[in-house]
Amino acid sequence: MPIATIGRTFRFESAHFLPKVPDGHRCKNLHGHNYRVEIEVRGEVDARGFVKDFGELDGDIAPLLAKVDHKLLNEVPGLENPTAEIIARWFLDQIPDAARVKVWENDDCWAEVSR
Ligand SMILES: Nc1nc2c(c(=O)[nH]1)N=C([C@H](O)[C@H](O)COP(=O)(O)OP(=O)(O)OP(=O)(O)O)CN2
Ligand SMILES: [Zn+2]
Secondary structure (H helix, E strand, O other), X not given: OOEEEEXXXXXXXXXXXXXXXXXXXXXXXXXXXXXXXXXXXXXEOOOOOOOOOHHHHHHHHHHHHHHHOOOEHHHOOOOXXXXXXXXXXXXXXXXXXXXXXXXXXXOOOEEEEEO
């Protein structure tokens, strides 16, 4: 069977602050972002013609989104220092078949992790 890559984009809105930046850095203050997260899964195309049903991917991500959407990210276990890099890793670690995760803090800034 051929190999293919699929992806789906999700959105969540959260507050955060970055505790490890130097005093005076504006991101040490509480603020928020409209985050976008792209999840990519790579694998064999099955008899249905799918790597994975997009709906199934949605189901995998929903419980994770529920933990971060409209939350203070710093209070979520594993996100005490919620940079885009660490948020991307947090998603990747909890989605076993994800090959790549990209987190956008806004239209211009993103971080990507992969295995
Ligand atoms: N490598 C990283 N650098 C920064 C991160 C990060 O997660 N990884 N995060 C921040 C802050 O969260 C900050 O809110 C975003 O940075 P900034 O470029 O200042 O974005 P803004 O959209 O808020 O800035 P505007 O200039 O108002 O558009 C900082 N760095
Ligand atoms: Zn920020």
